[in-house]
Amino acid sequence: xxxxxxxxxxxxxxxxxxxxxxxxxxxxxxxxxxxxxxxxxxxxxxxxxxxxxxxxxxxxxxxxxxxxxxxxxxxxxxxxxxxxxxxxxxxxxxxxxxxxxxxxxxxxxxxxxxxxxxxxxxxxxxxxxxxxxxxxxxxxxxxxxxxxxxxxxxxxxxxxxxxxxxxxxxxxxxxxxxxxxxxxxxxxxxxxxxxxxxxxxxxxxxxxxxxxxxxxxxxxxxxxxxxxxxxxxxxxxxxxxxxxxxxx
Amino acid sequence: xxxxxxxxxxxxxxxxxxxxxxxxxxxxxxxxxxxxxxxxxxxxxxxxxxxxxxxxxxxxxxxxxxxxxxxxxxxxxxxxxxxxxxxxxxxxxxxxxxxxxxxxxxxxxxxxxxxxxxxxxxxxxxxxxxxxxxxxxxxxxxxxxxxxxxxxxxxxxxxxxxxxxxxxxxxxxxxxxxxxxxxxxxxxxxxxxxxxxxxxxxxxxxxxxxxxxxxxxxxxxxxxx
Numbered sequence: 001x002x003x004x005x006x007x008x009x010x011x012x013x014x015x016x017x018x019x020x021x022x023x024x025x026x027x028x029x030x031x032x033x034x035x036x037x038x039x040x041x042x043x044x045x046x047x048x049x050x051x052x053x054x055x056x057x058x059x060x061x062x063x064x065x066x067x068x069x070x071x072x073x074x075x076x077x078x079x080x081x082x083x084x085x086x087x088x089x090x091x092x093x094x095x096x097x098x099x100x101x102x103x104x105x106x107x108x109x110x111x112x113x114x115x116x117x118x119x120x121x122x123x124x125x126x127x128x129x130x131x132x133x134x135x136x137x138x139x140x141x142x143x144x145x146x147x148x149x150x151x152x153x154x155x156x157x158x159x160x161x162x163x164x165x166x167x168x169x170x171x172x173x174x175x176x177x178x179x180x181x182x183x184x185x186x187x188x189x190x191x192x193x194x195x196x197x198x199x200x201x202x203x204x205x206x207x208x209x210x211x212x213x214x215x216x217x218x219x220x221x222x223x224x225x226x227x228x229x230x231x232x233x234x235x236x237x238x239x240x241x242x243x244x245x246x247x248x
Numbered sequence: 249x250x251x252x253x254x255x256x257x258x259x260x261x262x263x264x265x266x267x268x269x270x271x272x273x274x275x276x277x278x279x280x281x282x283x284x285x286x287x288x289x290x291x292x293x294x295x296x297x298x299x300x301x302x303x304x305x306x307x308x309x310x311x312x313x314x315x316x317x318x319x320x321x322x323x324x325x326x327x328x329x330x331x332x333x334x335x336x337x338x339x340x341x342x343x344x345x346x347x348x349x350x351x352x353x354x355x356x357x358x359x360x361x362x363x364x365x366x367x368x369x370x371x372x373x374x375x376x377x378x379x380x381x382x383x384x385x386x387x388x389x390x391x392x393x394x395x396x397x398x399x400x401x402x403x404x405x406x407x408x409x410x411x412x413x414x415x416x417x418x419x420x421x422x423x424x425x426x427x428x429x430x431x432x433x434x435x436x437x438x439x440x441x442x443x444x445x446x447x448x449x450x451x452x453x454x455x456x457x458x459x460x461x462x463x464x465x466x467x468x469x470x471x472x473x
Contacts, residue, residue, distance in 0.1 A: 057437045126337055131420065133438045159337045159419025162433075170419065175318040175336040 021048045022223035023068050025059040027075035027210065028130075028163040029100060029137055029182035033243040034073065037236050045230065047223040055163035057134025063088055063215060070218025071227055073097065073210065075164075076136040080213035093214040097231045098245035100208035102140045105186050105197040106178035107171055116198040118178065119150050124157065128170040128179030131160045138164070140205040141180030147204050183244040190242075210245075254447050256423050257431040264339070264427060265407040268346040269354075272403050273396075275347065276354035281384075283355065284362035298355045301348060306412025313345050314417050337419035342427070345417055346407045353402040361395020362388065398462065405458045408451075 026034045031053050038049040054062075056075040063069055063083060072089070074080050077096065083089035104119070106112045111124065118124070130138035138160070145151040159176050161167030168185045170176040172195075183199060186192050192199075212231055218224030230236055237247055250258070283295055301309060316323045317335040324334045335341030365388060373383040389396075411429040418425035420434070428451060435444035 055437065057439070061437060061439060125333065126419070128419070131434070131437070133434070159421060162415060162420070166416075169314075170336075173314055173318045174320050175314055175334065175417075176419070 020046065020223045021050055022070050022218065022221065022227050024049050024051050024071045024073065024227065025063065025067070025069040026051050026053050026073045027056045027059070028053050028135075028165040029075055029184055030073055030098070030210065031165060032184055033098075033239050033245070036239050037231070040235050040239070041227060041230050044235070045223075045226050047226050049223075049227055053163075053165065055130065055135045057131075058163070068217060070215055070221055070224045071212065072215055073212045073231075075100065075208065075210050077209045077211040080211040083213060083215065087216065089213045089215045090219050093228065094211045095213075095228075095232070096209045096248045097212045097236075098210045098240045099248065100137065100210055101183040101202075101244055101246065102137060102144065102180055102200045102205055102208070103183045103186060103192065103197045104141075104144075104178060104200060105171060105181055105192070105195060107174055107195040108177065109194075109196050111178055112196040112198050114198060116148075116200065118198075119145065119148055119154065122153075124177035126159045126170075126176035126179075127154055127157050128159050128161055128167045128176035128181075130164045130167045130181075131162065135161075135164055135167075136208050136210075137180065137182050138167070140200075140208055143205045144180070144200055187242075187244040190244075209248075250446055250450070251443065253422060253426075254428075254431060254443070257426055257428045257447070258450065260339075260423060260426065261408055261428040264342055264346060265404045267343050268350060268407045269400055269404045271343065271347050272350060272354040273400065276351065276358060276399070276403075280355045280358035281362055283359045299352050301350070302352050306349070306410075307416060309345070309349060310413040310416025313341075313348070313413065317341060317344070317417070336417045337421060337425060339424055341417055342414060342425055345413045346410055349410055349413050350403045350406045353406045354399045357395050357399040357402060358392065361392040361398075364395075365391045401458060401462055405455060409455065 024034075034051055038051055042048050052069070056079050059069070059072060059074070060079050060083070063072065064086065072080060072083065077094070080089060080094040084091050084094060104112055104116055112118050129141045132138040132142045142151065145154055159170060161170055164182055164185070167179055168181045171179045171181065186194070186197060188194075212228065214224050214228055241247060279294070279298065283291060283298070314336055315321050317327070318324045319328060319334050327333065327335055335344060369387050369391065370383060373387050378386065409429065410427070411433070414425065414427055414430055415433070418427070418430065420426050420430055428447060432444050432447050432451070435441070435447065
C-alpha cells in the first residue's frame with residue numbers, strides 16, 4: 001500500500017512537472033525544421049513540444065473530431081482560417097510562419113534538369129505527388145503541370161503519396177523515378193543535397209503560405225502561446241530559412 | 249448511390265481478392281500439405297514464417313516489399329530484367345503483396361483439414377495401390393473440402409480487408425491500385441463523410457455476410473471419434 005501511494009505521488013509529481021507541454025500537429029513538409037525548432041524551444045523556454053506529423057487534410061479531420069492538439073502548423077492558410085471559422089481554433093492567432101517552395105526531385109542524379117524539361121520530354125514511368133485533395137504541395141504540383149500543359153499526358157503516370165513524407169519515400173526508394181515534394185525535404189546546406197532537382201519557379205504555382213494557429217484546446221495555455229511566439233523569433237526563423245522556406 | 253469511382257474501387261478489390269485467392273490455392277496447398285504431414289525439424293520454422301503476416305504490422309511488410317520490388321531491390325531487378333518492369337504501383341504488385349499478407353489465412357485452415365484426415369485413409373489408399381497424386385485428388389480433396397472452402401473464403405475476405413500494405417506500395421492509382429479500403433480513407437481525409445459512409449456500409453455488409461455464411465454452414469462437430 002505504501003509503495004502504491006509513493007508510486008501515485010511520483011506519478012503526480014511527474015504530471016505536474018510536465019504540465020507545460022504543448023501538443024503540436026505539424027504538416028509533414030515541416031517535419032525537418034520542426035524537429036530542430038522543438039529542441040531549441042525546449043532548451044530556451046523549458047516547455048516541451050510533442051509533435052505529430054501528417055497531411056494537413058488529415059490533421060484537420062482529426063482536430064475537428066476532437067484530437068488533443070493545441071497548436072497546428074498547417075501547410076496552407078485555408079485550413080487554419082477554416083478551423084477558426086468553425087470554432088476549433090482561436091480567432092486572431094493564425095499567422096504565416098513559412099512560405100513553402102516546391103521542387104521536382106529525383107534520386108537519380110541525372111534525371112531532372114535545371115529547367116524541368118524532363119516533364120515535357122518524359123522518360124519516366126511514375127511521377128509521385130502528394131494527394132492533391134488533402135496536401136497543398138500535391139495541389140501545387142498539379143498546378144505546375146497544368147500551367148506547363150503536361151497535366152493530361154502525365155496523369156496516367158501519377159502515383160499518390162498519402163502525404164508529402166510518403167511521396168518523398170516513393171521517390172527516394174526509386175519506386176517512382178521523380179516527383180513533386182517540398183524543397184525542405186531535400187535541402188542540405190542551401191542546395192539540393194542528393195539526386196537531381198528543379199526548384200520550381202514561383203510563377204508556376206500559387207504561393208504555399210503555411211499558417212500556424214492556436215487551437216481551442218490550447219487556448220490560454222502558456223506553452224501554446226510560447227510556441228507561437230517562439231516561431232516568430234530569430235532562432236526559429238533562421239532554422240526555417242535554412243530549410244529553404246521563404247519568410248513572410 | 250455509389251459513384252463510378254466507388255464502383256471502380258469495388259470491382260478492383262474483387263479482382264484483386266479473386267486472383268490472390270487463386271494463386272494462394274496453388275501455392276498454399278502444397279505448403280499446408282507439407283506442414284500437415286512432415287515430422288521434420290523445419291516444420292516449426294516454416295509454420296512460423298507462414299504465420300508471420302498475422303502478427304507483423306502491415307507497415308513492415310509494405311516497407312520490405314517496397315524496397316525489394318523497387319528498381320534497386322532484388323525482386324525489382326529480376327522483374328525488370330525479365331522485361332516486366334517494376335511491381336510497386338501496379339495491380340500485380342498488389343497481388344504479390346496480398347499473397348504474402350493473406351498466406352496464413354489459406355495455409356492454416358488447409359493444414360488443419362489435412363491433419364484431421366489422419367494417416368488411415370492414406371494407408372488404405374496406398375494398399376489399394378493408388379498413386380500419391382491419385383490419393384490426393386480422390387481421397388484428400390473430398391475429405392478436406394470444408395477446409396478448402398474455409399481457406400478460400402477467409403483468404404478472399406482478408407484480401408478485401410487489406411489496407412496498410414496497399415497504402416505503402418500502391419500509390420493510390422484509380423482503377424489500378426485504389427482499392428475500396430483506400431478509397432474510404434481518401435474520402436475521410438477529404439472530409440467527404442457521406443461518400444465514406446456509403447462505401448463503408450458496403451464493406452461492412454459484405455464482411456458480415458461472408459462471415460455469417462461461413463459460421464452458418466459450419467458443420468456441427470461429429471459425436472465420438
